[in-house]
Every structure is written in structure tokens, then in C-alpha cells.
Amino acid sequence: MSNHIRLRRGLNIPLKGNALNQITKTISSDILAVKPADFKSLNPKLLVKEGDAVKAGTPVMADKKNLEIVFCSPTSGIVTQIFRGEKRKLLEIRIQSDNLNEYRHIPTPNFRSASRKELIDTLLTSGLWPTIKQRPYGIIPNPEIEPKAIFISGFDSSPLAPDIDFALKAEYETVQIGIDILNMLTKGGIHLSLHAQNYASSPFHKLEKVINHSFDGPHPAGNVGVQIHNIDPVNKGEVIWTVDLYSVAAIGKLFTKGIYDVRKLIAITGPRVKRPSYVECLPGMCMTDIKEYALIKGETKIEKMPIRYVSGNVLTGDNVGPHGYLGFYHNQVTLLSEGNYHEMFGWIKPLRHNKFSFSRSYFSWLSPNKRYSMDTNLNGGERAFVMTGVYEKVLPMDIYPMHLFKAILAEDIDKMEALGIYEIIEEDVALCEYVCPSKTDIQEIISKGIELMIKEMS
Amino acid sequence: MKAIRNLLDNIKPTFSNGGKLSFLHSAFDAFESFLYVPNTVTRKGVHVRDSIDLKRSMMFVIIALVPTIIFGMWNAGYQHNLSVGGTLDLWGMFWFGFLKVLPLIIVSYVVGLGIEIAAAQIRGHEVNEGFFVSGILIPLIMPVDVPLWILALAVAFAVIVGKEVFGGTGMNIWNPALLARAFVFFAYPSKISGDTVWIAGLTKGEGIIDGFSGATALANAKAGTAIPSFSDMFFGFEPGSVGETSTLAILIGAALLLYTGIASWKIMFSTFAGGFLVALLLNALSPGPDSYMSMPAWNHMVMGGFAFGAVFMATDPVTGSQTERGKWIYGFLIGAMAIIIRVFNPGYPEGMMLSILLLNTFAPLIDHYIVEANIKRRLKRAVNNK
Numbered sequence: 001m002s003n004h005i006r007l008r009r010g011l012n013i014p015l016k017g018n019a020l021n022q023i024t025k026t027i028s029s030d031i032l033a034v035k036p037a038d039f040k041s042l043n044p045k046l047l048v049k050e051g052d053a054v055k056a057g058t059p060v061m062a063d064k065k066n067l068e069i070v071f072c073s074p075t076s077g078i079v080t081q082i083f084r085g086e087k088r089k090l091l092e093i094r095i096q097s098d099n100l101n102e103y104r105h106i107p108t109p110n111f112r113s114a115s116r117k118e119l120i121d122t123l124l125t126s127g128l129w130p131t132i133k134q135r136p137y138g139i140i141p142n143p144e145i146e147p148k149a150i151f152i153s154g155f156d157s158s159p160l161a162p163d164i165d166f167a168l169k170a171e172y173e174t175v176q177i178g179i180d181i182l183n184m185l186t187k188g189g190i191h192l193s194l195h196a197q198n199y200a201s202s203p204f205h206k207l208e209k210v211i212n213h214s215f216d217g218p219h220p221a222g223n224v225g226v227q228i229h230n231i232d233p234v235n236k237g238e239v240i241w242t243v244d245l246y247s248v249a250a251i252g253k254l255f256t257k258g259i260y261d262v263r264k265l266i267a268i269t270g271p272r273v274k275r276p277s278y279v280e281c282l283p284g285m286c287m288t289d290i291k292e293y294a295l296i297k298g299e300t301k302i303e304k305m306p307i308r309y310v311s312g313n314v315l316t317g318d319n320v321g322p323h324g325y326l327g328f329y330h331n332q333v334t335l336l337s338e339g340n341y342h343e344m345f346g347w348i349k350p351l352r353h354n355k356f357s358f359s360r361s362y363f364s365w366l367s368p369n370k371r372y373s374m375d376t377n378l379n380g381g382e383r384a385f386v387m388t389g390v391y392e393k394v395l396p397m398d399i400y401p402m403h404l405f406k407a408i409l410a411e412d413i414d415k416m417e418a419l420g421i422y423e424i425i426e427e428d429v430a431l432c433e434y435v436c437p438s439k440t441d442i443q444e445i446i447s448k449g450i451e452l453m454i455k456e457m458s
Numbered sequence: 459m460k461a462i463r464n465l466l467d468n469i470k471p472t473f474s475n476g477g478k479l480s481f482l483h484s485a486f487d488a489f490e491s492f493l494y495v496p497n498t499v500t501r502k503g504v505h506v507r508d509s510i511d512l513k514r515s516m517m518f519v520i521i522a523l524v525p526t527i528i529f530g531m532w533n534a535g536y537q538h539n540l541s542v543g544g545t546l547d548l549w550g551m552f553w554f555g556f557l558k559v560l561p562l563i564i565v566s567y568v569v570g571l572g573i574e575i576a577a578a579q580i581r582g583h584e585v586n587e588g589f590f591v592s593g594i595l596i597p598l599i600m601p602v603d604v605p606l607w608i609l610a611l612a613v614a615f616a617v618i619v620g621k622e623v624f625g626g627t628g629m630n631i632w633n634p635a636l637l638a639r640a641f642v643f644f645a646y647p648s649k650i651s652g653d654t655v656w657i658a659g660l661t662k663g664e665g666i667i668d669g670f671s672g673a674t675a676l677a678n679a680k681a682g683t684a685i686p687s688f689s690d691m692f693f694g695f696e697p698g699s700v701g702e703t704s705t706l707a708i709l710i711g712a713a714l715l716l717y718t719g720i721a722s723w724k725i726m727f728s729t730f731a732g733g734f735l736v737a738l739l740l741n742a743l744s745p746g747p748d749s750y751m752s753m754p755a756w757n758h759m760v761m762g763g764f765a766f767g768a769v770f771m772a773t774d775p776v777t778g779s780q781t782e783r784g785k786w787i788y789g790f791l792i793g794a795m796a797i798i799i800r801v802f803n804p805g806y807p808e809g810m811m812l813s814i815l816l817l818n819t820f821a822p823l824i825d826h827y828i829v830e831a832n833i834k835r836r837l838k839r840a841v842n843n844k
Binding site for chain 1: 629782
């Protein structure tokens with residue numbers, strides 16, 4: 001039996017380029033990278049130097065605040081470059097793969113009889129600990145603190161998101177093992193949320209030792225933060241862990257095979273992709289490995305503009321460029337046109353049939369099934385907050401977004417806490433940012449708020 | 459088209475930082491972004507953005523005002539024609555009104571935008587679109603005969619004291635357009651009240667036919683004399699501020715605002731509901747048929763500036779309540795207060811302006827209580843979980 005929750009507020013952005021359920025390439029990258037910036041508020045300590053040989057699962061960096069938390073190389077090979085930016089900030093640890101896929105052997109206890117501490121120690125040394133995130137703040141959790149419960153979203157509702165049922169079709173058993181292990185890390189149980197529409201067809205509704213929920217409604221219904229808020233919200237002083245199903249499968253593999261195997265199926269999507277489909281690859285894959293998917297010369301003027309390579313989805317992903325690397329948590333790549341053009345009187349034209357709007361100031365609502373080849377143009381200029389009631393329409397939470405944002409801008413810690421900073425992370429307000437007529441960088445505001453909270457509370 | 463783009467690209471460096479005319483930077487930006495959607499792309503956060511921007515939102519408000527502007531121009535000519543017993547035809551009346559109203563609009567925009575651009579330049583911001591709307595609203599809530607210099611002063615007051623001192627568009631507490639009207643109302647009362655200012659030429663009194671009164675329906679109602687018929691007031695064949703007379707034209711604009719979702723239907727609906735219910739209540743309590751309290755509730759809806767205020771003024775998102783629940787309370791109180799001021803206050807025949815300004819002041823307080831309730835819910839949840 002599942003607990004059904006229907007959310008009405010939100011928006012599915014009708015972007016073109018949804019991936020077909022087929023695997024078109026198995027990528028063995030030449031160069032891969034581990035990027036500290038993938039992990040929020042991480043202060044990295046480098047564990048390797050240029051020229052070191054590594055195996056898949058060899059730690060390459062650790063968290064300075066807690067050296068137990070390590071981050072591993074996804075592949076075997078040689079560290080070719082420690083790439084630093086301004087003020088010697090560590091940006092990338094680049095690893096030349098030898099394509100032998102040698103794994104470091106990780107001793108694992110029998111998960112059915114192991115203690116909680118043994119399991120946690122294994123997760124820490126394996127390098128899979130960072131696949132777990134904690135609420136509040138969406139950061140890597142402190143292993144000392146036991147969470148109230150663990151939440152897993154069984155579907156991704158963001159634009160052009162991969163179909164998790166397809167991507168993890170072959171992983172049902174390892175996912176179940178991963179769940180068994182996670183279940184021993186909390187007394188509050190594992191909450192798994194699936195989409196109501198394909199609840200019965202999803203292989204994961206049969207998983208055991210989970211508390212099932214089904215969610216109906218547009219994005220952000222698949223965001224784990226929204227699900228937590230509607231099931232059992234985070235209160236002050238409480239900690240909840242979240243994991244995605246890909247990582248649960250990796251945890252399952254760790255305990256059955258004793259290896260750090262993070263190979264996964266990711267979706268290559270977006271309006272500038274020739275054949276949107278799935279590829280098998282490792283996190284840290286270089287974008288040059290998928291360059292044959294890029295639609296260099298499209299049909300329209302906009303589709304002839306340069307391409308932006310986004311690791312992740314268009315709402316929360318990173319612009320990594322054509323030579324960048326896939327982020328640790330990302331299960332999709334989106335290619336879209338840079339919108340670096342002027343449009344005469346575009347702001348007042350009644351008909352711009354290639355432009356989508358959530359508002360009714362365009363006629364796009366008349367063709368709900370149309371998919372748009374969107375580009376990265378800001379579609380306006382940055383302004384002060386003026387319109388009200390817009391954010392609420394895409395945030396299915398009992399939170400006053402505008403008031404929370406203003407509290408953050410005013411750096412009023414008490415107000416932030418009272419208005420729900422513990423319940424929200426960047427991805428939950430990404431749609432607010434998308435619809436904002438004043439073109440405010442709302443995710444950045446939330447990031448600042450979270451940083452401030454971490455600083456104040458430590 | 460290409461030529462204009464090239465020209466803009468050529469002269470752009472002159473206006474940019476370090477250029478000869480860099481002190482006109484904001485003006486150039488405003489002009490360029492008026493002609494073209496800028497080529498800015500998303501830098502961080504989301505990679506695609508919705509196609510709506512503030513300019514488009516504001517422009518829809520102006521489009522929604524077009525019926526009232528056109529009717530207001532015609533009515534200015536019509537009323538003048540009545541007062542002198544003239545023989546102007548439809549186009550003649552419109553042309554007469556057009557020539558009367560156009561200078562008001564020009565003065566309002568020139569003064570207001572001038573100050574806005576200067577303020578944007580000082581702050582180093584882009585010019586905000588807020589005054590697009592205020593600039594057309596101000597002439598529409600003035601008597602047609604208001605002297606241009608008074609209008610200019612009022613606009614300057616509204617933009618500087620009403621808006622820029624608080625930090626510009628989005629930061630103001632009171633609706634700038636209403637503040638301009640309030641300024642004239644208190645500084646130059648003789649220019650915005652009485653029986654003669656509402657009709658072009660009536661104050662001068664040349665060629666007016668004998669016994670003609672230019673009093674508004676509100677003034678007549680207050681004095682206890684006959685008011686125009688409901689249909690005249692609904693269609694707008696009555697003296698009054700330029701844009702406020704025709705409820706029909708206002709409702710056409712309201713339909714557009716509601717359809718596009720740019721104005722809050724909650725505020726609009728609850729303002730009418732608040733006014734109507736209070737008027738009904740007064741009807742019930744009325745001591746006798748001669749009392750103003752007996753004025754039928756539906757007449758209140760079409761008299762004076764009630765409809766105009768409810769549709770275009772109360773719904774200003776910056777100065778109104780910002781929480782969805784607060785909008786119900788805010789609108790309801792505006793409607794209720796407007797009728798109470800109209801009926802019981804001996805000094806002011808119209809209550810809408812003061813009622814909206816009053817509730818602008820209280821909107822943050824309303825929001826405060828709504829948000830406090832949310833905070834309490836969150837705290838209670840935490841305690842229950844313990």
C-alpha cells in the first residue's frame with residue numbers, strides 16, 4: 001500500500017530533446033576528472049599528486065573538515081594533472097584512464113550481520129559516502145549523526161530527466177541490497193517515492209523494507225526535498241538523509257562485489273542533440289566523448305548558434321563547456337543553444353511562436369504538447385522584485401518564498417530559520433528562478449542563505 | 459532593421475563606461491532594450507528562462523488601459539460639448555479630448571521618465587519599467603482641466619518622494635500614481651475638487667450654457683441631488699477624472715489583466731466584494747431613503763473611481779499585499795473603507811484614493827500576520843514531533 005500525494009503547483013518545462021529508451025554508446029573515456037566543486041561547501045584536501053597511479057576506488061581527495069570522508073577515482077589510470085584556478089583553488093583532478101578497469105578491492109562485512117558502525121565505516125572508506133546528502137542544506141552528512149529517516153526519490157521530474165526505471169532496469173537486485181544496508185543506518189525507515197502514473201509499472205514498487213509513497217503532479221514533484229516536505233518535513237535540529245537510486249545501486253554493488261563501481265546509464269538530451277538517447281559512462285566523463293551527439297548545424301537560426309554543454313538538467317546543471325566533465329551527481333547531459341542574440345521588439349510581440357511562457361502573456365498555453373527548442377537568452381533584464389504570487393505557483397510547499405528570499409538578502413538568521421531554510425535547497429526553487437519576470441538569481445540567494453546558516457550554526 | 463542594430467552597436471561604446479557620453483549610459487540602455495531584447499545569456503543557476511519579463515508585464519497593463527484612455531478622450535470632448543451646447547460629432551469630440559489629454563500624458567512621461575533615468579544613472583541600475591504604468595495612470599486619474607505645471611509637480615513628487623527615496627521600483631510603499639493625485643488633492647485642492655474642474659473649459663466659464671452643472675455623481679450623491687442613471691455611469695457618460703468614468707472600458711481592461719494573470723484576481727474580486735457588502739450593510743442600516751446610506755450598492759460600484767481603483771490601483775503588486783491570503787483581506791478592506799469614507803466623511807466625496815493609500819500602508823502588516831501564522835505552524839510541527 002502506498003501513501004498517495006497529489007501536488008498541483010509546479011511546471012513541466014516543455015523542452016525539446018527527450019531521450020529515447022535505448023543505449024547508443026558505451027563510453028570508455030580517455031580523460032576523466034574529479035571536481036571538488038560538485039560537492040557543496042567542500043574544502044578539499046588533495047591525496048594524490050601528478051603521476052600517481054590510481055585504481056577505480058582509490059581515494060584522490062578528502063574533506064578537510066573530516067578526513068574520513070574521501071572521494072575516489074572512478075577509473076584506473078594515472079593522475080595526469082592537478083588543475084588549479086585563481087588563488088590555487090583546486091578545480092579538477094584529471095585522470096588518464098588506462099581502460100583496464102582495475103578496481104581497488106574494498107573489504108566489506110557481511111551486510112546482514114554487520115553493525116551500523118561497520119557499515120558506515122565501509123561506506124566512508126569506499127568513497128560512496130558522498131553519494132548521501134543530508135537535509136538541511138543538501139551537503140554531505142556528518143557520519144556521527146543518525147538521521148531521522150532516509151528519503152529516496154524514485155523518479156526524476158526535471159526537464160528531460162532520465163527515466164530511472166529504464167536506466168536502472170538491470171539493477172533491481174543491487175538496489176534492494178542497497179536499501180537493506182541503508183535501512184540499518186536509521187531507525188526512521190526508508191521512504192521511497194514513485195510517480196503515480198507509472199507506479200505499478202515501475203520495477204521499484206516491489207522493493208522491500210521501504211515505506212512507499214506515490215506522487216502525482218508536475219515538476220518539482222520528483223524533487224526529494226518537495227517529497228520530504230509533504231511527507232515528514234525537516235524541523236529545526238533534525239537531520240534527514242537523501243540518496244538517489246543510482247547511488248543505492250552503487251552501494252549494493254559495493255557490498256556484493258567489494259568494488260567502487262559507479263558506471264551508470266546517463267541520458268544525452270536537449271534541443272541540440274542529434275539522437276537523444278542513453279550512454280553508459282562514468283561520472284567525470286569528458287564532454288568530448290559525446291561530441292558526435294551535438295547537432296552543430298540545426299535548422300533554425302538559433303540552432304546554428306554555439307552549443308552550451310550542461311552537465312545535469314537545465315534547471316540545476318552546470319555549464320561545463322565542450323571540454324568539461326560530467327558532475328558526480330549528474331545523470332544527464334543537456335545540450336542547448338546559446339541565446340546570444342538581439343530580438344527587435346521581442347518583449348512586446350504578441351506572437352513569438354518559438355517562445356514558451358508559463359504566463360498567459362503568450363499563447364504557448366494553447367499548445368500544451370508542443371516542445372520548444374529553448375536557448376539560454378535571459379529574455380529580459382534583471383530588475384527588482386515586482387510581481388508577486390508567481391513563485392508560489394511553482395513551489396508546492398507551505399513556504400512563503402518571497403519572504404524567505406528577502407530574509408536571506410537581509411541576512412536575518414532567525415527569520416530564515418522561521419521561514420523554512422531547513423526545508424529547501426537550490427533545486428527546490430529552481431523553477432521560481434525560471435519563471436521570475438525580474439530575472440533574479442534565486443538559487444544563488446538560497447546558496448548564500450545556506451552558507452550563512454552553516455557558518456552561523458557551526 | 460540590420461541598419462538600426464549596426465548603428466546601435468556602433469554608438470554603444472560612446473555611452474559605455476569610459477565613453478564620452480557615459481553619463482547617458484542608463485538612457486542609452488533603456489532605449490536599446492526598448493528596441494531589442496538584450497542578448498544577455500544566463501550565467502548561473504537555471505540555463506533557460508521564461509519568455510516573460512517585467513517590460514512585457516508592464517506593457518500588458520498599458521494595453522489594458524487603452525480602452526479607458528480612448529473613452530476618456532472622447533468623454534472629455536463629449537462633456538465639453540454638452541457644457542457649451544455645441545454641435546461636435548463623434549470624431550470632433552474625440553479630437554477635442556485627444557488634444558486635451560495628450561499634453562497631460564506627455565508631461566507625465568517626460569517629467570517622470572526624466573527623473574527615473576537620472577535616478578537609474580546615479581545608482582548605476584538599468585531603468586525600471588515601473589514608470590511606464592504610473593506615467594499613464596497619473597493623467598487618467600486627474601481632472602482634464604488640471605494645469606500642466608501642477609501635474610508636473612505632482613509627478614515629480616510621486617517619483618522622488620514616493621518612489622526613489624525608497625530605492626526605486628519595487629521598493630515603494632505607496633502607489634506612485636495615487637500619491638501624485640493625493641499631492642494635488644492636498645496641495646491644490648481647488649484644482650481637483652468642486653463642480654467645475656471635471657469638464658474642460660468649465661472653470662474659465664466661457665460660453666457655458668446657463669444652469670449647466672459639471673458636478674460629478676459623487677458630489678451630487680453627497681449633496682443629496684439626483685445622480686446620473688446607472689447605465690450612464692456604467693458606460694461613463696458623466697463628468698469625472700479622465701479615465702475613471704466608464705466602468706465598461708475598465709472591465710475590458712480588467713478582462714485582459716485577469717486573462718494574462720498579471721493582476722491578482724483575488725485583489726480585484728475582494729475589493730468589489732468588500733465595497734458591495736459594506737454598501738449593502740449601509741443600505742440595511744439606513745435611517746431613511748434620503749440618506750446617502752441608502753445609495754444602492756451597485757451604484758457605488760460604477761460611481762467615481764471605485765472600479766478604476768479596484769482594477770488598476772489596488773492590484774499594484776509592489777504596494778499591495780504580497781501573500782495570497784493577505785490579498786483577500788487587503789482587497790476587501792480597500793473596498794469597505796472606500797465606501798465608508800464616501801458615505802461618512804464630510805470632506806472628501808471620493809474614498810477610493812485614500813482607502814487604497816491607507817491599505818498600502820497596512821499591507822505589510824497584513825502580510826506580517828499571514829507569515830507569522832506560517833511560522834507558528836512550523837514551530838508547532840517541530841514541537842509535536844518531539
